[in-house]
Amino acid sequence: MDSETSDRYMQGLLDDQSLYPSIDVSGLRDRLFRLPGQCIEAWSKTKLLQVNIDSREIKNVVIIGMGGSAIAGDLLIDMASAQKTVPISVVRDFSLPMKIDSSTLVVACSYSGQTEETLALYDEAASYGAKFLVIGSGGALVSKAESKNEMILTVDLASEPRSAVAYSLVLLLGALSRLGIISVDGDDVRDSVAFLTATVNGLKEDVSYETNLAKQLATNCLSKSPVIYGGGIFTGMARRWKTQINENSKSWAFYETIPELLHNSIEAYASDHNDEKFIILLRPSIGDDRLLSRYDILGKMLSEYEIPFQTIEGDSHSMLSQILNMLALGDYVSYYLALVRGVDPAPNPVINRAKSFNE
Template sequence: MSTILGAEAFQQMQAADPAQMLGLVSAAARRARQHWDYGLAHPLPIERLADIQQVLICGMGGSGSTGDLLVSLCSDSHLPLRVNKSGQLPAWVDRHTLVIGVSYSGNTAETLACLTQAQQQGALLHLLSAGGEVADFAAAHQLSRVPLDGGLPPRSALFDMFFALLGSLQKLRALHLPATADTLGALSQLDQLSAAWTARPDEKAPAPLQLARQLVGLQPIIWGVSQESEWVALRWKNQLAENAKTLALWSVLPELNHNEMVAICAAHHSRQALIYLNLETATPVADSIALALAADHLAAVEQLSAAGSTRLERLLYLTYFGDFMSVYLALLQGIDPTPIEAIEQFKARLAQAQA
């Protein structure tokens, strides 16, 4: 297969993308910088900062991924940092807990329920939304809120939400967030990746498109590494589901060596392809052995190592690669990546059931 993207193939991809999801992904780097500034302009209030002993981020879908990315980043945090993806708040939330509510639309039912419970349990609240009921809740209770630019599918606004949150939390030193210079370096890297990974006719296909070509007709199995690329693997699975309408599997090393490996090695899986996401440049010996075992039983095994000089840059590299790749996989198959009809049907039926 030629590595050059011909003009006809490019036009076919464009025709499958009437809402321009690829353009939204490409523009994510520019929007990230804008939302970093939004976060700096709307910081977490310094009152009660000394009282904070733990942090809980509440959000669903793409909004919840904001918390996952922050947890993945803050491996050296001196504060317990968790993500809650439900409408029920843990009982341990109290006045020493910072509850961060993230809802891109501002109308996520589960997140709104958690905010009400958090107030009842005496927690400190900090909110992010593009408006909606979350904005009304913040105004009614005089809570801090970082405003977001709206109008996007939440899954394509991950970097908007993440950098807005990152900017707003700069005073919370115990999280051990990246230095400002490192954050700005990561934003510059996103600009470079956006330019490099946006396909153009009659040019070499960018790396995410090349991987997508290899996955056409195959079921992806995404492997992450515990406390490293674990969440990124989940993000890839979710992006493949929403953008490419592809059911992918995901697992985490080294745990999968103690269970899933048995099923992989029990037969030849001719329609499954494995993608191993490595946050570091070197592959641990145990992971190399696992990959070699799996390679004998799968249609393909691909390894993707992150590029970047900081943990933030490497996390963003793998995340952004998956965002591009999932859209390209949709377009290569003539699938519009934007509609999410099943989610809309679920929400409509739930609303009817609760009426």
Template sequence: MKNLIEDFTKHIQHAITSANNLSLNPCSKKIDNVLICGLGGSGIGATIIAQIVAPTCSYPILVNKDYKIPAFVNENTLVVVCSYSGNTEESIEMLVLAEQQNAIITCITSGGKLAEIAQEKKYNHIMIPGGHPPRAAFGLAFPPLFQLLAHYNIIEKNYRDEFESAIKLINNEEANIILEAKNIADKLINKIPIIYAEANYEGVAIRFRQQINENSKMLCWHHVIPEMNHNELVGWTTKDEDLAVVIFRNEDDYFRNQKRIEVNKTVFSNYTSTIIEIHSKGNTRLERALYLIHLGDWVSYLIAEQKGIDVTEVNVITNLKNALAKI
């Protein structure tokens, strides 16, 4: 896992370079909306891209993480099915349902049943390198989402320049990122992390939560500002030093939300002494998101290293899939 985290920017570079060799068929149908289907490490990129392009994209983009698909899906819906292994049963079922609605289907995968279906039915699809845990293939699977949406004119650009800027930023900051990650990991060990971010960066918060779950083998939760100010904030009533607050902060956070964070910190400080603020770097939302994702990946790995556990092992998920396969 360590090598895969170290190769994060190499994965991104591979993905955007590979785009030069893509051969995708044009689409003659009118597109009204977009549904991106995917779960876990294969689906988190969908959540993040939907938030990144929201300020400029005129098409509704919905992310679906279930077996079923919404009733609005029809022949004018672009359905992007993401499954790193190509064998995620929920994703395959969503694909079948989308076919029944005559949707416009495209896929991102490294192989499996999804690749077989895409090739057999000549769906536009992007093949990415396989052999990694899905969560460690984020850098390979995330840029193709932009490439597909740009191909179908859902977004006006493929964001290649921003990806290249993010690569340069992360490479230049790598030593500082690892140092900060070590400091954060030291504070989170044997704690229950509570992750907060502005709503526009919820996907990044979810990614960090998932990495803490899978890599660090820890429970944690996340919420977003301002929504948590209307419910969860009231739950802060008991002093508990086992809790550790992590707040993602960005220069483009809405100014009223920045004020809210400052007030929230005064509440948190009454109940825990561990409040960690992580400030992103970068000139665009995409750069800042990738910076925080990479830093969070390092944190999750370093916690696992301190705990002396196998960061790659996810036996409980494997056992669940095996049990379901027998039903």
């Protein structure tokens, strides 16, 4: 099947509205569509947070979590880096790799509240006298925090943990803004969500393939191994796209960060297997000019080596707007890729099987 015939086939498939309920039986498409509303709800919730610590004592922030619960921390760090805040790091492990004390704010993120690694990190951090903010929907983690009268923000969503990333990100932004660690303007949040609403309206399943970028990108990823490139405010976003393709599409995907990949990964451009890859460059519209020049270099080199690629430009709005909109696009790309592969995007049977070995 040539590319033109393939595109017509994919267009007909993804524009057939009967496809969605037949494969997406839990209605993940509806949860994706509610993304803007989730952001508004999360922002409102942070206004009610009972701050019970002196933020002037905070010298560093450590976000602990796994999977989708940790991704929000990556996205937060990309925004915080532009503001030169106190050091913020994300830990995904069973134990802390650094010393912490009472001047450390530990943000424990677990949608279920039952994640083994996060609970272990929480207990260790507590033994060092760290201060806490807990984000979750319940479980042992929230119970521990309640018993110690720690700050808690609940995730009130009935969804997969990975579908709550935007909600968790806005909770993080609002909470750290209340603590004076990062600056977030309420008008920017409202404007960003308004723009996000327009983006989601242009990506949902009843929007034609001809104008739906997510459907087109999903088609380009089919029968390829997507490799996501991201730098600046899209450093964490590259990981997010990769993990969404893994979990939603049940497909291999990889990510690389700019400028680091120019010091190692590009040597693979000379290999004989370039036609098996599809490179997606997530390019922010704002950032260090030196970083943005690396995107230009990569575009030239990928063309020279005849490696299939596509550059996705961030919108011309704020950092928050770019992050939320690129998040939504990646979620929809992984969703449509699942549909064209004929797999239900919501369940994660292999992940659940791995967890069962620890029971």
